[in-house]
Structure formats: C-alpha cells, structure tokens
Amino acid sequence: MPIKSYLAHPITGMKNDLIVSLTQYEQCEVIPAENNEVVILITDTQDDTEEHILKEKIEAIPSLKLLAMVSGFNTTKN
Amino acid sequence: MYTSTLTDRREFIKKMAILSAMTAAATMFPGIIFAEEQESNIPEGANLDWKKGPCRFCGVGCGILVGTENGKAVAVKGDPNSSVNKGLLCVKGYHQIMCIQAKDRLTHALVKKNGAYVKTPLNEALDIVANKMKETIQEHGKDAVAMYTSGQSTIPEGYVASKFMKGAIGTNNLDCNARLCMASAVAGFLTSFGADEPMGCYEDIDHADYFITWGNNMAEMHPVLFSRMLEQKNRRGAKIIDFATRTTRSSTASNRSILFEPQTDLAVANAICYEIVHNGWMNKSFVEKHCNFSKGLTNMGYGLEDNYSFNDKPSTIDFEAYKKFLEEYTPEKVAKYSKVSVKDIKYLAAIYGDPNKKVVSYWCMGMNQHTRGTWMNNLVYNIHLLTGKISQPGNGPFSLTGQPSACGTAREVGTFTHKLPKGVVTNEKHRRLAAKIWKVPYERIPPKPTYHATEMFRAVDRGDIKFIWTQVTNPLVSLPKTGRYRPGMEKDSCFVVVSDVFPTPTSDVADVILPASWHIEKSGLYGNSERRTQHWDKMVEGPGETTPDAWMTIEVAKRMGFGDLFPYSEENHVEEIYNEYRQFHEGPKHGMAPLEVLKKESGAIWPYVDGKSTQWRFNAKYDPACTNGEDFHFYGKPDGKAVIWERPYEPAPEVPDAAYPFWLNTGRVIEHWHTGSMTRRIPVLHKAMPGAYVEFHPEDAEALGIRNGENIKVSSRRGSCVLPASINERGLPTKGQVFVPFFDENMLINDVTLDAFCPISKEPDYKKCAVKVEKA
Numbered sequence: 001m002p003i004k005s006y007l008a009h010p011i012t013g014m015k016n017d018l019i020v021s022l023t024q025y026e027q028c029e030v031i032p033a034e035n036n037e038v039v040i041l042i043t044d045t046q047d048d049t050e051e052h053i054l055k056e057k058i059e060a061i062p063s064l065k066l067l068a069m070v071s072g073f074n075t076t077k078n
Numbered sequence: 079m080y081t082s083t084l085t086d087r088r089e090f091i092k093k094m095a096i097l098s099a100m101t102a103a104a105t106m107f108p109g110i111i112f113a114e115e116q117e118s119n120i121p122e123g124a125n126l127d128w129k130k131g132p133c134r135f136c137g138v139g140c141g142i143l144v145g146t147e148n149g150k151a152v153a154v155k156g157d158p159n160s161s162v163n164k165g166l167l168c169v170k171g172y173h174q175i176m177c178i179q180a181k182d183r184l185t186h187a188l189v190k191k192n193g194a195y196v197k198t199p200l201n202e203a204l205d206i207v208a209n210k211m212k213e214t215i216q217e218h219g220k221d222a223v224a225m226y227t228s229g230q231s232t233i234p235e236g237y238v239a240s241k242f243m244k245g246a247i248g249t250n251n252l253d254c255n256a257r258l259c260m261a262s263a264v265a266g267f268l269t270s271f272g273a274d275e276p277m278g279c280y281e282d283i284d285h286a287d288y289f290i291t292w293g294n295n296m297a298e299m300h301p302v303l304f305s306r307m308l309e310q311k312n313r314r315g316a317k318i319i320d321f322a323t324r325t326t327r328s329s330t331a332s333n334r335s336i337l338f339e340p341q342t343d344l345a346v347a348n349a350i351c352y353e354i355v356h357n358g359w360m361n362k363s364f365v366e367k368h369c370n371f372s373k374g375l376t377n378m379g380y381g382l383e384d385n386y387s388f389n390d391k392p393s394t395i396d397f398e399a400y401k402k403f404l405e406e407y408t409p410e411k412v413a414k415y416s417k418v419s420v421k422d423i424k425y426l427a428a429i430y431g432d433p434n435k436k437v438v439s440y441w442c443m444g445m446n447q448h449t450r451g452t453w454m455n456n457l458v459y460n461i462h463l464l465t466g467k468i469s470q471p472g473n474g475p476f477s478l479t480g481q482p483s484a485c486g487t488a489r490e491v492g493t494f495t496h497k498l499p500k501g502v503v504t505n506e507k508h509r510r511l512a513a514k515i516w517k518v519p520y521e522r523i524p525p526k527p528t529y530h531a532t533e534m535f536r537a538v539d540r541g542d543i544k545f546i547w548t549q550v551t552n553p554l555v556s557l558p559k560t561g562r563y564r565p566g567m568e569k570d571s572c573f574v575v576v577s578d579v580f581p582t583p584t585s586d587v588a589d590v591i592l593p594a595s596w597h598i599e600k601s602g603l604y605g606n607s608e609r610r611t612q613h614w615d616k617m618v619e620g621p622g623e624t625t626p627d628a629w630m631t632i633e634v635a636k637r638m639g640f641g642d643l644f645p646y647s648e649e650n651h652v653e654e655i656y657n658e659y660r661q662f663h664e665g666p667k668h669g670m671a672p673l674e675v676l677k678k679e680s681g682a683i684w685p686y687v688d689g690k691s692t693q694w695r696f697n698a699k700y701d702p703a704c705t706n707g708e709d710f711h712f713y714g715k716p717d718g719k720a721v722i723w724e725r726p727y728e729p730a731p732e733v734p735d736a737a738y739p740f741w742l743n744t745g746r747v748i749e750h751w752h753t754g755s756m757t758r759r760i761p762v763l764h765k766a767m768p769g770a771y772v773e774f775h776p777e778d779a780e781a782l783g784i785r786n787g788e789n790i791k792v793s794s795r796r797g798s799c800v801l802p803a804s805i806n807e808r809g810l811p812t813k814g815q816v817f818v819p820f821f822d823e824n825m826l827i828n829d830v831t832l833d834a835f836c837p838i839s840k841e842p843d844y845k846k847c848a849v850k851v852e853k854a
Contacts, residue, residue, distance in 0.1 A: 003088070005095035007103055031096065033103065034111040035166070040099040042092060070099040 002051045005070045006041040014063035015039065021061045027054055041067070097762035101749060104169040104301065107308075111156070111166060130157055130680060131614025132604045133171045134597040135751045137229075137479030138162060138300050139606025140171055141680040144598055144617050151175040151598060151618050160680040162280060162610065168301040170751060173760045178596055178618075180759040182581055185622025188591040195591065200623040203590055204630065207547070208637030210573050210589075214545040220249040224534055224543045228550035229256035229481030229488045232602030233611070234655040235549065235628040236487035238644065240499060242631055245516035246640040250495045250503055250528045251543070255551040256481060256488030257531035258842060262446040263477035264489055265839035266455020269392075270463075270721050272714025273667070274489055277695040278438070278474035279608040279683060283307055285472025286438040288429050289318045292458060293343065293444015293845075295809075297328040298748040300442070300478055304328065319426070321346075322444065323845070324743060324773075324817055325810035336426070337812055340741050340846045342416035344450055345727035347457035348407035349416075350427040354464050355401055359431030364466030368710050370717070371400045373724035380449050380731035380834035384536050388837035395724060403724045417812075430461050436472035437462075442480060443745065447845050452838035453725035460722045469697040469710060479607040480752075486605015490668075491659065495534075496527035499662040503527060515661050516643060530840035532557070532833050539566025547575040549627045550594065554584040555753035555823050558842045559833040561797035577627055582755045583823050593624045600626040601652040603676065609683045610691075613656075613676035628655065666703040667713065730846045731834040734814065738794060738848035740778075741815040744831060745845075747808065750821035758821070770822035771804040772851070775813045779805045782851065789854035792816065794847055797829035800854045816851060820844075 008030075010018040015037055022030045022041060027050070031040040041058070045051040059067060103110050126145035133140040141160025145153035154175055158165035187203030188195040198206075214222050227239050231254070243252040267274045283289075283306045296304040308331060310316040318332040321343075329335035338346055354360055374390040381388075409423040416423075430437055439462065445454045458475050459468075467473040479485050492499050499515075501508030504525055513520040529537050535557055537543040546567075557563050567574055567587045576588035579596045599620035603613045628651060632644045646654045653673055660670045663684070671682035671691075683691035687702045696712050698704040704711035712720040734741055749767035750757040757763045772790050774782075784790060786805045791798050801818060811817045818827040832847040 001088070003091050003095050005099040007099060029092075029096075031099075031112050033107070036103075036107045036110045038103060038107065038110070040096060040103065040112065042095055042099070044092060070095075070102045 002043070002045055002048060004043045004051070006043070007068045007070060008039045008041045008064060009066040009068070010037055010039070010063050011065045012037065017063035018061065021063060022058065025054060025057065028058075098766055101169050101762070101766040104748065107305065110305075124152070126153065129615060129617045131598065131617070132482060132606065132612040132681070133167070134174050134482060134756070135170050136300060137481055137484055137607045138302055139482060139604065139608070139610055139612060139681070140167055140302050141612070142167065142171060144175065146617055149618055151178065157680055162606070162608075162681070163302045166302050166305060169748065170757060170763065173762055174756075175598065176761065177756045177759040178599075180580060183621060184578060184580060184585070184591060184593040185624060186593055187623065190589050200593070200625060203592060204633045205637060207575050207590055207592070208634045211545055211634065212638050214573065215247065218544050220247050221251055221528060222543060223247065223249065223545040224251035224529065224537075224547070226531070226534060226546060226548045226551065226553060227252070227254040227493050229254060229259065229479070229484030230550045231487050231493070231627060232483060232600075232604060232652075233486050233491055233659065234602065234652050235626070235631070236483070236491035236493045237499065237655055237659045238628050238631045238635075239549070240491060240493055241516055241643065242635050242640070244498065244503070244523050245512065245518045246635055246638070246643050248522040248524060250524050250526065251534070252493055253495045253529060253531045253534050254488050254493040255531065255553065255556060256484040257494065257840060258447070258556060259443060259480040260446060260477075260484045260488065261494070261839035261841035262448060262451025262455055262836050265452040265836070266459065266477070269452060269838070270456055270459040270723065271696075271712055273695075275485055275609050276474070276476045276607065277469045278476055279693045280306070281693060282438045282472050282474060282476065283310060285436055286310070287316055287435040287472070288437045289316065290426065290429065290437060290439045291318065291320050291322070291328060291332075292439060292441040293322050294440055294442045294478070295322070295326040295328045295745070296440065296478075297331055298326065299480070299746055301748060303478070304331070319429070321426070323812060323815065336418060336422045339415065339417045340743070340815070341730040342412070342418070342727065343445065343454060344457060344725065345407055345412045346416050346418055346423060346426070347454070347461065348404060348725075348727065349409050349412040349423045350430060351457070351460050351464060352404040352407045353409065353424060353427030354431050354461065355404060357427070357431060359427075359433075360464050361433070361466030364710070365464060365722070367708060368712060368719055369463050369722050370719045371395045371397055371724070372721050376726055376728065378837040381532070381837055381840070382731060382834050384540065385533070386837075390838055400722065400724055406726070430465050430467065436470075437467055438472065439475045440478055442478040444845060446477070446841055447843050449731055449834050449836055449843045450725070450728060451836040451841050451843070453723070456723040456725050459720070463720055463722050469694050471694065477607075482606065483604035485607060485609065486603065486611055490605055490663075495530055498523070499659060511662065515658065518643065532835055532840065532842055535563040535566060538572050539563060539569070541569070541571040543572060545573045545575075547577065548584060549577040552578070552582040552584045552753040552755055554587065555582065555820070555826065555828065557833070558828055558831040558844055559796050560826055561829040562833070577630060578755070580755050580759060582753070592630055593622060594630070595620045595624045595626045599624060603652070603656060606681070610681040611670060611676060611684060612681035613673065615677070628652070730843070732832055732846070732848045734848045738850045739814070740849050740851060742792065742794065742830060742847050742849040743811065743815055743817045743845050744820050744827055745817065747819045747821065750819070752821065754821035754823065770801050770819050770825040770827065771807075772801045773804045773807070773809050773811050773817040775811050775815070776805050777813055779803065784853065791852050791854040792818065792827070792830055792849050793852075794830045794832070794849045796832065799825055799827050799830050801825050801827075816849065
C-alpha cells in the first residue's frame, strides 16, 4: 500500500498541461504551487506493481521535465 | 509531545507525505505557496475573520493573516499588503498556529512544593513571585534579583520589564537573549555610526546588482528574503555570492560559493579594504566628507573568566596610518591562512570596488556570534564606507536579526543591562529622560551596567544572583556551555521563575512556572530587521489562566508597591504602554508611528516623520533628520561622520589541536525555530526534522570509518553530546569541521560549546570551538 510524494517539475510554460495529465490518474493527488513552476504529487496505490506501472505512465507525460521523490511510505489500509 | 487530529492512519500518512514535499519545496524555493493545501484546514463554508499581524518566528517580520472562526485560529496565510513578504510565507510561518493546541501547553501556574509541581491559582503564584523578589531585595540588596527576557518579547513586554527593573526596583540586572544573537550588530552600529540598526531596508533587494552574504544561510534562516533575492537573480540577473564556512542550501542557490577558514573573515574583510584602497577604488570625496579613522585596543581576551571586564579606548588615526595597517592584509598574505584564494579575495574586492555596481552585504549569526563580532561588523561597514556604497537604494550593509523583535524590543526598548529606552544608563541625560517619563527619582536608575547574559548566569551559578525571572526564552538550551549553567540554575541559592508557553528544560528547574499567552492570544507590537514596527490585536483567547507577560510583570510590580508607576488597564495596557514608550523616541531621528497608523497598515519604518516611513537613513534625499547640508549625514556621531576602524585579525580562543582536532560550528535548520519549544510541537515540522545530527565532510567521515546515521559522540573540554552522523545530507561542512543544529533539547550541543564572547558586545561565539568525535 505505498504512498509516495514527489516534486514534479514541468517543462517551462507547461505546468497546467502537467496538472491536467496527472489528475487523469485516480491514484494521483496534485497540489500545484501558486508562485513556482513545481507541483507536489502524491501517489496512493494498492501495491508495488501498481505503483511501478503508474510511475512509468507519469514519467512518459510529455510536459514533465523531472520527477523527484521526497518521501515514500508503505502502510496497511488504516 | 502532540496528538494528531487525523484518526485515519492512512490519511495521516498521506498528509505527512504532502507536508514532507511542501517542506522540501520550501527549502528549494523559499517563499513557495501551496494555497490549496495551506488553506485545506479551513472548514468548508467557513466564514473566517482574517486578522493581520507579524509572523511569530524570525526577524524578517513577514506579515501574516490569521483566519479565526468561533474563537479558534484555523488558518494562516501571507499578508499580500505587507511589503516585507508580499503574501509569501515560509514553512514555519504557514504552520505556526498549530503549536497552540499542543497537549502539554502550560495553562496554569505551577509552584514547586516538596519537589513536585502543584497547580496554583495565578494570583497566588504572582503573590509568591512578588514576595520572594521583595524578600531577596531586603536580605541581599536589589542587585541580587534579575530578569532575563527576549527578542521575542513584545515591545510592551520589554518596556515594562525595563521600567520595572531599572525605574522601579533600581537595578540594571536586566538582559535578554538578543545578547546571544544581535549584540555584536548593535555594538558595530554604535561604534561605526553612533546609531543602532540598519540604514537601509528590504527594498534594497529590488535595486542591488550583488548580494554578498557573510556567514549567512539565508535560504534556511531568512527564506522569504532569500526568495526575493532569487527572484531578482532570475529576473534581472542580480548575483548572489555566498561567503561562508559551510556549504548550505544558500550556497547551492548562489552564483558563487566561497569558503573560508573559521575566524579568518576578519582578515579577508581587511584584504578587501586593502584592494579597494590600493586599486584606487576608494570613493575619496565620500570618505573625506563623511568618515573619520579610528583604532581601538587589541588582544582584548575572550571573556572566558568570571567577572571579565573590558573597555575599549578608541583613538583617532589618519588615513595614512590606516593604509599602513592594511599592508598586513594583502590578498597574498591572507590567502595563506584564510584558505580563500588570492583570486577570490580580488573577485570580492572588485565587486565592492566597481562604482557601477550596487552591493548589499547581508549577515546574521556568522558575523555576530564571533569573539571579534563587533570588529567584524565594523570591517564590513569599512568596506561600504570606503566605497561610499551605503544608505542608498541597493547599496548598503544590512545585519539581519534572528528574532521577531530583537530590534523592536531588545534594541529599541533596550532590554539590555546597559540600555534605556533611549540611550544608555551611563549617560546622565538619558537617565534623566527615563526618570522623567517613568516619573521616578533620577537617582534610582543606576549609572553602571551590571550583568550581560553570560555573566548573569555565571552570577546565578556563583550565588550572587538569588532570584531570576526568565520570560519568552529557554536559556538552558540556548546558552553556551549549558553544562555549567544548568547545575547553576538548579542550586537552592537561586529562586527561579520561568514564564513560558510550553515546558522546556529551563522550566524544569523553575520554582514557579507562569503560564504565558502565545503571540496571537494577546495584542502586541514587534519591530523587525528593517526598523519596521508592526502591531496586532488579540485574535483568540488563550487557554486556562494564560496571561500576557507584560501584565504578569505589572501585577508583580503592583504587589511590590510600585502600582503608581504602572497605572495601565488590563484591557488597554498595550496601547497605553506604547503611547508612553513613544515619548522616548520623539523627533526626526527615531520617531515611531502612532498606534492608529500601525493598526491600519502592515507596519511602518522608523524614523516615522510627517506621516512617512524613512527607508534610507543618513541620506538627505530620504531622511529628514539630515541637517548638515550635505548628501549624507551620519548624525549618530557628534561631528556627523561615520568611523572607519582599524581592526586586526586575531585568532579564535580555542582552535583544533591534536586532542580536539575538529572545529564545531552550531546553527539552525529551516524547520525549527531556535530551541524548538514551539516548532517541535508542530507535527509537520517535527516529522520533517525530528532530531539533531552531526554533519561531517565525507572525507572526514571516510577517514574515521563513520557511516550515515551512526551514533557519534562529540566532545569538547566542557562536555559531550551523542548524535547521529549526517553525511552529504542537509549541509556540507569544510574538511576538519563538524556542524550541529541546536534545536533539539534531547541532544544538547550547547553542553559542548564555549562561553567565550566578544569583549565589546559580550555576545558569545557559538560557531567555533574545538571538539573530538568518536563512535558512541
């Protein structure tokens, strides 16, 4: 049950595109910065396999320049 | 320490993940805003009442808006009307109100009876404090009682403490924790300019071409200002040069990072002056019109012995003598011991020397917490005076403060042993003014200073001080060499009163603990680094019997028979005290804004003259107090001229040797405010930085076989502390140096530090002592 947080850096001028792309995945929660070209991304998946697949999809988003993991937690449901 | 309001573990972990990311983002992009998340605690459909005030934490003085609903503070956001932060806040600022609800909040007075703390009605506890203070004075004299306050005390709190001790009791046994952070800046300003506090303001950031930071990790300590500098770097190509003893987040975000050997900043600053003079970069007409040259005593010692005293004896010199003095500081000579290359010294000098570049120098603890801190401040002023780059938009030296009212309360109200609200106790004119406004006999205010902070706690240990009352401060974590001062405070010879919001290692040794109101639970005023005074109204009720420190001081004064000197009402005491205090500073040199202006606006900068803030002092274009008919007037000095000081390099009192081969440097981290008594009770900040650590250079760690996270014992000749090793994480010390943050009361690194201080300012040096390290 991994929960991970990332700083997602968009390609210059493509922050909104990145937000739109990320929010298409139900396992993703996105918190955009108001005044900087960066968004916080939280992924909440069932297991490592799902997390791995999701990460591959995220890394393939064209508006994403860099995805930097900040924290990762593995937890049981509640 | 705290309980989460989130009952769902998974939701809690998710929240932690979000907040870890926010903290990481805040260190990379100081001032970053995540409005959606930061306002997520606001109840749906909430009808919030937003009230303005200054941030509780650092000396930047960011404007905040606190959202309250049904008597509770539920949200904080940056005040877009504040010119300080323009709506930005750092990670500490956003989460500040979360500490109020901590489970272990001090809500009632506690009195130690038979070794145990007993909950006691506040009135009864204040009776005990007043009676004990009176008894002590009767038995041992008025110099047997002391108060130790804070740069986090509000202006009214500092003012009544000064009036109580100096005007009512008649002792100068009042000092404050700003002695530990800003005293060298004060002594530097007074010796160079005759007037305290920076001449410029934060708007300098919008004009400067270069920012040179001297031993100052602004990205973590003053993140909102650093964010404003980064904005100028990105927008206009302004350059940031980091001159330090440790590679930090500020270094990596700067254009250049230049490292120096601890203590040799004195020599490098003189080498910069040498280059300026010898390359013809000196602004001759400015220096001739506006500067004198002086020298003082040297080989002053380091204050390591009890009752140490020193008085400088300045003497005037001429330019030729100063030029000759600088011959010892050629870049080639200084490079040999400073470990700064000749090329880098010349590079720094060329920036200051270029008449077409505007330069601001910033510093904070690196220069102030220094056994030659006053000299170091003088030397940076020398650079700006020699080049005439001072008191103009984008040009000037600027000492940053650490605490939210180190300027407003400690320095302006004067909660130091030698100070009065205007001037110093040694000056008869100043004593007479204080006596007149306080309505006390002039003879009651003693003309001699007594104990500065370090000496005050030495006097407690010796048994000379038999009663001490601390407010808004945690000296048993923040003093140097706490290994001596903790047992000193535990002795039966001294009755200890601690007024605070949370229990701390200092309240652990108290005989009486008084429950203080937190920031937004009272009205108040703070003064920030740029001479900006800011007011806020009480926003929420505090729990239990919590009471503002000013009111508790007044109540004790009344009980001791000084009621006629404190005729304030409980409801309006802040306003009444401020209006009385303003009388001290009337006039164009330090006039304070009326309260009605401060209530309306997000602060005003003094001197406040004819309804206007003065942004650049000593410059006739901006400062109405300039009266000499010239462009500049350094009116703090009788002849209107600033002083360029001959101040040599002298070594630190304790340097690494065979037995103790490492330098120890101590400091702060972005997540925590000073000793952590508030921020360690804010879950997100505590989770992000749960404990202290000892940073190593990777080559030192490898040579010693030390792995990341391994427990290491750091020992000096005074004490030891065990902490986990940190290699290539937050900061990177130079080889031969270790760094430890001091926020963690469970790992008291100040048991290890040295209580040496600057003989002029009496500010201790927390940045340099010799230690050994071994696996624990």
